[in-house]
Amino acid sequence: MKKLLSTLILVLGLCPAAFSQTKGSTEFGVTLGYNGSTVTTTNTNADYRSGFNAGIGGEYYFSDSWGFKAKVLYDQKGWANGYIGSTITNFNLDYLTVPLLANWHFGHTKNWYLNFGPYVSFLTSAKTAVNSQDVKSIFNDNDAGLDLGIGVKFPVSGTAHFFIEVSGQGGVIDIAKSNSGSTISNSVSAINIGLNF
Template identity: 30%
Template structure:
């Protein structure tokens, strides 16, 4: 009987070990792989673009309102863009001059700030689903190995983020997490956006990452 009670107590502790409390904070540096492409008019890519794969890294912070809901924000470095079908003029009179067609990577670098609601589910709250607006600030760009002028591009962008993940408890205040995130921009890379005189060229992306999750327990005592 005593053994049964002890096993039940240990099982209960293991189940609830990941449940957070109001005012707890979790800080989670992460690294992963990102896939992105353009969507919208992009008429200059009639042959079809290919997905661009780049690293993604950053840190997120969850501020718990109770044991189920938290507010997530953070600071991420993300490269969006596409592998663009393009051409170059080959000035070679011996071959009658010609155009060479090929794919080249176009990369737009962003600092990203998510502002997401995050719901933690499951008996031990190991699963989570986050969603909400994402604000991005373009910092630089490249086409192939050449730096591009981003003066004609929209620097501030807004989109929607959605993701889910799972955590593996290592210690009470430390876990390892895996996460998948999706993103779609509502603003165009070109400054005009939607309109009769301008095209819409938006970003879509998805990434998979691994996180080191550090819990900072609340110092505020609930009454």
């Protein structure tokens, strides 16, 4: 997995950048946003945890309407006022997330877009709010699921676009290692801003 992630970062960094949405061009960007995360389960309380995400991405255009987008994000997930066992606390789970998305551009100027596809996440830390207790050992190292988003781009120069994007992630993997009850899966809603060039 680490080799796959390293290769993806290298490819995103070495591909030649072009500055128009034409067939065969590549666009890069940086993004920063707010995460509202929780978990879907019937066996524990699951309020929303506020966090953030930040990362880089690249999109290769097959046409003026379709592209393939990949991102690498530092992604704060988890949930608030929950429990595993008898302790009620906030669970702060931090991931490195890699979404691999089909990107459909629409509208008269093709500045609106809808993206969808799978993601995979790699757990970097897991702590409780109570005494900042390290609980990484009780969670699986990986998470995966589906990512869906919609956004709009605004030209700020001949080669750069500011964007606003709303997205969501729905996990399909049980994130707890030893779970005798129902499955615990990540669920995230995010709003992001960024710059493509």
